[in-house]
Amino acid sequence: MAAQQKFPHCRRLILLCFLLATQWEAAAGQMRYSVPEEIDKGSFVGNIAKDLGLEPLALAERGVRIISRGRMQLFSLNPRTGSLITADRVDREELCAQSARCLVNFNILLQDKLNIYSVEVEITDINDNAPRFGVEELELKISETTTPGFRIPLKSAHDADVGENTLQKYELNPNDHFSLDVRSGADGNKYPELVLQRALDREEEAVHYLLLLASDGGDPVQSGTLQIRVTVLDVNDNAPVFTQPEYLVSVPENMPIGTRILTVSATDADEGYNAQVAYFREKKPGDTSEVFELKSTSGDIVITKDLDYEDAKFHEIDVEAQDGPGLLTRTKVIVTVLDVNDNAPEFYMTSATSSVTEDSPPGTIIALFNVHDRDSGQNAFIQCSLQENLPFKLERSVDNYHRLVTTKPLDREQISFYNITVTAKDGGNPSLSTDAHILLQVTDINDNPPAFPHSSYSAYIPENNLRGTSIFSVTAHDPDNDDNAQITYSLAEETIQGEPVSSYVSINSDTGVLYALRSFDFEQFHNLLLWVTASDSGDPSLSSNVSISLIVLDQNDNAPEILYPALPTDGSTGVELAPRSAEPGYLVTKVVAVDRDSGKNAWLSYRLLKTSEPGLFAVGVHTGEVRTVRALQDRDALKQNLVVAVQDHGQPPLSATVTLTIAVADSIPDILADLSSLEPAHDSDASNLTLYLVVAVAAVSCVFLAFVIVLLALRVRHWHKSRLLPTTSGGVAGVPASHFVGVDGVQAFLQTYSHEVSLTSDSRKSHLIFPQPNYADTLISHDSCEKKDFLSASQSLLEGEGQEIFSQVNYIFIIYLGAILLKINKLSSLFSCLHHLLYVPVFFLENILDF
DSSP states (O other): OHHHHHGGGHHHHHHHHHHHHTTOOOGGGEEEEEEETTOOTTOEEEEHHHHHTOOHHHHHHTTEEEEOSSSOOOEEEETTTTEEEESSOOOHHHHHTTOSOOEEEEEEEETTTTEEEEEEEEEEOOSOOOOEESOSEEEEEEETTOOTTOEEEOOOEEOSOOGGGSEEEEEEOOOSSEEEEEEEOTTSOEEEEEEEOSOOOTTTOSEEEEEEEEEESSSSOOEEEEEEEEEEESOOOOOOEESSSEEEEEEETTOOTTOEEEEOOEEOSSOGGGGOOEEEEEOOTTOOOOOEEEOTTTOEEEEOSOOOTTTOSEEEEEEEEEOSSSOEEEEEEEEEEEOOSOOOOEEEEEEEOSBOOTTOOTTOEEEEEEEEOSSOGGGGOEEEEEOSSOSEEEEEOGGGEEEEEESSOOOTTTOSEEEEEEEEEESOSSOOEEEEEEEEESSOOOOOOOBOSSSEEEEEEESSOOTTOEEEEOOOBOOOOGGGGOOEEEEOOOEETTEEGGGTEEEOTTTOEEEESSOOOTTTOSEEEEEEEEEOSSSSOOEEEEEEEEEEEOOSOOOOEEEESOOOTTSOOEEEEEOTTOOTTOEEEEOEEEOSSOGGGGOEEEEEEEESSTTSEEEOTTTOEEEESSOOOTTSOSEEEEEEEEEEOSSSOOEEEEEEEEEEOSSHHHHHHHHHTOOOOOSHHHHHHHHHHHHHHHHHHHHHHHHHHHHHHHHHHHHHHHHHSOTTSOSSTTSOGGGOOOHHHHHHHHHHOOOOOEEEEOSSOEEEEOOOOOOTTOSSOHHHHHHSOHHHHHHHHHHOOHHHHHHHHHHHHHHHHHHHHHHHHHOOOHHHHHHHHHHHHHHHHHHHHHO
8 A cells, every 4th residue: 555655656756866865965975865765675875886986887896885783784786887775675664763864874885995984874754654543442431510611631643654744633523512622742742632512411312422533744644543432421520630740750771670760640639439540551553662561550660671771762651540430631751761881892893804924014904893882972982902012003994993904014933823902992980891802813823712602591490409400501612623622611700698609509610511509499599690611721721701590490388477367475365356237248357478489389369268157257269358258147156266278379289277266246345245145055955954953953962961960060079078178288289270261261262253354455456365263262261360370260169059050050051052053053064063063062071071
């Protein structure tokens, strides 16, 4: 299609080419031409022979040829006519993108005298690209309450052409509600905006279909279209607003990958869903570079690829902020790449001789080379120098070309060959330099250094490897013979984390095989940079270096670590609260875990391993959130135990578990109230338990009555003996006072038994602590022992009357029965009741035996 468009203008383009070719400038040895893009292969560009003042045949005899530095050969010379013609199809957009001028520079060399001429060809633009939108269809959502005059920025079209051939205007299909307004930005681009002319009514028409047409100024005109679908919604009348209309940031080209260079921020005056702003990058058609990544939620712009000042001096990022319903606003981020002196000068050897006769006169040309530095400014200023005491000198020519010529006759008997080193040093800080070696052979000698097939290597080794494992093998080749070709491999003396490289790896000096001297840990470091030196056995020995990047691969050797909930340090059990009024999906708590591994080995998933109430709770597979599945009911237990397992995705997978205790209550005081109001369940087991308790109470009561009778008999007996024995005998003075227990001890036992409930809480969790009953120091009343001495207690026991004894026993028996009834009503455990029922008789038995 492009060829058909250009065909009617072929004659006009040819005349234009001839006209522009006659206007070249010959000052300072430079020729300038102009040619339109997309011209056919072999098309005429300029008459080189005429511009150099030579005949075409003479031009061929002098060995004329084109020299270009690494660029694809776009032009060639016609040896018969001496004309400069196109060697291939020329695409201006591919060469210069949207630069105002597109210039191609190269040099022409006359081989006989090594003369250099600069040629500059300007590639002019033709209208071979139509305007294109980044998307084919745009969906907009507008509230029906939006007032007329409301503006909505639309997607911009982009045209790869320049000048009049680029985008010129936008047009909108006629409709009753919208019109189009085009604004010019600070960068000169046109930005279309959709203007609401008439109020919308969703009930009348819910969707409006519009067509946006973008046209350029070429001949013929080319255009592109964008389908716009406008959906009428309810109230979202504020678009996001960026804090700056345009963001400017400067970044050095050596900034590491992953660095956040800027954060764009937009605010929305609406609320709720209408104020949720997301950020998107507006991609231009044909833009495949992904040097930066825009985080949609935070607005952070992160470097994803290495920056290179030599490839692009600045980057433009079109950022859109879109709220929930779809209103958007636009800003531009201009990232200026700052040059860093990261490129050493480069040599391009144009011509060099490998041998020269010793009777060559001074001024003989040995080599012609070009020195170029990809940096800019002072970093690209180059100074070339030679070693001292050599019979050579450098002569500077145009475009950083240099000649290496002799300064005096050579003597083969004195020096058989010269290893000439040309040092090119730039003006950066710190300065970078490159050495070029020119071997001038007077007699046959081989002085080539070893060479590696590649400039760098990458080797991969899994972590936890065995010591002595073979890692990688490097091989260098030397074209010399005999000793000059015998290569020895060694590692450069460097340190890694304070330790020498030789403690990590070793190399076989003969074969170049690398071996691991230790087991690597991916969590300690990810890669090692090694330099291997290959040296030959010549005299002097020549060597070359190659870098080997040893990359450690991660293995799944770390199990997940659970950060929350953590085990309390005070020995209590952590409890999470779930209100009884919780609806299905209520967030109770969240399990947080991390994995020290990386990649797939650190992907974690959560699952519910065990629960006391199946179907009541569920755990998010990826979030670890514990939520209710259904509404809580009265029959659900107050205490729920859940076991959550966290597992990674390694091979084999590793996992960890955590136990959660969930208390069902609306607040912490409600937990205590619910626990105190618990009643045993009325079922067959409860009936059997009641029967066992009644039998136990009857049996223990009989035993207790028997003990009381024995106690009375012993008291009467002691009273009778005290009448017969002399009153001055001192009684039982040898018995320890601590063995006596009276009614105060039993009363203390009944009063001190209680359930203790303590509650602790912090900012993130609550703990309920239910300690077991403490019976220590409850059988003996210390106050009674301190207030009454042993003699007064003995006197009371020996001289008490029978009626007083019976009143004490009745009092004790009444208290004991009350304690039994209290335990039957309060305790729900059979073993707890039996424990308390048997305690008092045993207590009395011990005291009677001691007595």
